[in-house]
Amino acid sequence: xxxxxxxxxxxxxxxxxxEHFLQSHADALVQAQQRLGCDRLFTYGWVINTCNxxxxxxxxxxxxxxxxxxxxTGNVAIARKWLxxxxxxxxxxxxxxxxxxxxxxxLKQLGLKLIKCPEAVGYHWHPPFSLDQIPRMIDREIxxxxxxxxxxxxxxxxxxxxxxxxxxxxxxxxxxxxxxxRLNERTMAPFLQWLIDRGKSQLALEIARIFLNWYNVQxxxxxxxxxxx
Numbered sequence: 001x002x003x004x005x006x007x008x009x010x011x012x013x014x015x016x017x018x019e020h021f022l023q024s025h026a027d028a029l030v031q032a033q034q035r036l037g038c039d040r041l042f043t044y045g046w047v048i049n050t051c052n053x054x055x056x057x058x059x060x061x062x063x064x065x066x067x068x069x070x071x072x073t074g075n076v077a078i079a080r081k082w083l084x085x086x087x088x089x090x091x092x093x094x095x096x097x098x099x100x101x102x103x104x105x106x107l108k109q110l111g112l113k114l115i116k117c118p119e120a121v122g123y124h125w126h127p128p129f130s131l132d133q134i135p136r137m138i139d140r141e142i143x144x145x146x147x148x149x150x151x152x153x154x155x156x157x158x159x160x161x162x163x164x165x166x167x168x169x170x171x172x173x174x175x176x177x178x179x180x181x182r183l184n185e186r187t188m189a190p191f192l193q194w195l196i197d198r199g200k201s202q203l204a205l206e207i208a209r210i211f212l213n214w215y216n217v218q219x220x221x222x223x224x225x226x227x228x229x
Contacts, residue, residue: 001088008080010073010100015047015122016056024120025077032115041113042071042078045120051201056123064206070114071104075122078107086110090154097144098151101163105155129205131193134185141212145219149227165213166220178214185211 009025011017028043047067050059067074086106093099127133148164161167165174178184188211195204 003080006080007077008083009077010075011122012047012074012124014125015075016125017120017122018057021045021120021122024117028115028117028120029077032113036113039079040082040111041115042076042082042107043115043117043120044072045075045077045122046118047074047122047124049124049126051126051128053125053127056125057121059123061118064202069101069104071100071107073100074124075120077117077120078112082107082110082112092150093147095143095147096140097147098164099147102151102154105160128196128201129208130196130201131185131189134208137208137212138185138215141216142219142222145216145221146223148216148220149223153227164220165217166224170217171221174210174214174217177210181211181214181218183211184214 007026007029009022025043025045029041032041032043033039046061046065048059048061048065050056052059083103086103086109089099089103093102145164148166152160152164152166165171175181185208188208192204192208195201195207
């Protein structure tokens with residue numbers, strides 16, 4: 001609300017950018033507007049995750065950095081007028097997750113086109129995965145599940161159900177992969193620590209996502225029951 005510029009750029013607070021970042025977004029916006037003949041668009045830059053605090057920009061783009069999100073505020077540039085027309089962020093999203101993608105649904109309804117801008121790279125720094133991060137990550141997944149149900153109630157579509165993993169397929173998938181929750185932060189801890197001790201913290205994190213996703217799906221259905229009750 002307080003921003004005065006015509007173009008708003010959102011980045012995460014722990015994102016490192018290069019000296020060409022702003023110009024890359026600006027060039028992509030102008031070029032896309034000229035090509036499409038309208039300004040109903042926004043640019044979405046790359047977000048590369050890295051644990052390298054000393055030299056984050058040396059991290060290459062990885063398959064795990066791919067995002068299929070339409071509008072996520074990790075690295076996006078958009079005209080202020082479209083945010084105002086869409087109605088800004090919904091302040092009912094009090095917990096973690098989905099407020100940016102929910103705004104994205106409203107922006108899509110206005111007909112805005114996503115323009116990929118890989119030249120505008122942001123390096124998302126986070127410390128290497130460790131077991132003491134898991135309780136906070138579980139809490140975040142449960143919060144994400146609750147906010148996912150709020151998202152669905154505002155936009156009750158199949159697309160949103162898929163996004164928030166509120167389908168029998170997701171429940172079955174993560175139930176099978178986690179053995180019904182038997183593979184969890186306690187039973188997996190020795191193996192995860194073994195990977196971390198061998199310098200494979202990223203692999204340990206990807207494996208931990210199995211039970212983290214199970215917590216998320218459980219959170220979705222728990223929140224749905226609470227809201228219906």
